[in-house]
Amino acid sequence: MTEGEKKYLEQRKWFTDRIGKTVYRCDLKCTCDVCQNGKKGILIEDYDQACYMNDCRGEMGIKYYDSIEELENDIDNRAENYVKNVNIDPKTYKGDVITAYVIGSNDQDEIKSREMDKLKEVNEALFTQVETLIKQKDDIETKHYAYKRKNPEYFSGGICESCGTNIRNCIC
Numbered sequence: 001m002t003e004g005e006k007k008y009l010e011q012r013k014w015f016t017d018r019i020g021k022t023v024y025r026c027d028l029k030c031t032c033d034v035c036q037n038g039k040k041g042i043l044i045e046d047y048d049q050a051c052y053m054n055d056c057r058g059e060m061g062i063k064y065y066d067s068i069e070e071l072e073n074d075i076d077n078r079a080e081n082y083v084k085n086v087n088i089d090p091k092t093y094k095g096d097v098i099t100a101y102v103i104g105s106n107d108q109d110e111i112k113s114r115e116m117d118k119l120k121e122v123n124e125a126l127f128t129q130v131e132t133l134i135k136q137k138d139d140i141e142t143k144h145y146a147y148k149r150k151n152p153e154y155f156s157g158g159i160c161e162s163c164g165t166n167i168r169n170c171i172c
Contacts, residue, residue, distance in 0.1 A: 012051060014054075015057075015064075016047060016051075019044050021043070021044060022041040022044075023044060023053075023066060024040075024042070024064065025064045025065065140162065
């Protein structure tokens with residue numbers, strides 16, 4: 001069993017151990033009802049729901065907590081760490097580090113999105129250049145092969161007109 005599989009099973013066990021209990025979740029950047037109501041608590045009713053919530057945790061990066069206090073402490077810690085790491089003045093956000101964290105996180109997501117768009121454009125341009133170079137190479141090879149077929153003396157060691165080398169050493 002791989003490390004990833006072990007971790008998945010451990011995390012699924014965390015959820016299955018809480019069947020019949022209430023857990024809390026929060027995605028600070030998401031304003032949907034599910035994420036915001038997750039602060040009020042979600043009752044894990046059965047095994048299927050526990051597995052589904054574990055999958056959501058893995059796919060969407062949602063963190064779950066045993067208590068509302070644990071949730072709030074984690075939010076405060078993440079917000080304070082963010083503000084410290086990016087060297088911004090929390091007073092900018094009227095001293096509200098959580099607001100700073102949310103705005104900063106959203107800004108980072110927007111920056112990442114813009115950078116990804118730029119990378120896609122660069123990749124597309126490079127791909128087009130590579131396609132053009134491959135086509136040019138194929139054209140040269142076709143012309144060179146056709147020339148060799150018309151001029152059999154080049155098979156015996158003549159000079160390549162494309163590159164000027166001995167035909168036996170030609171790399172065109």
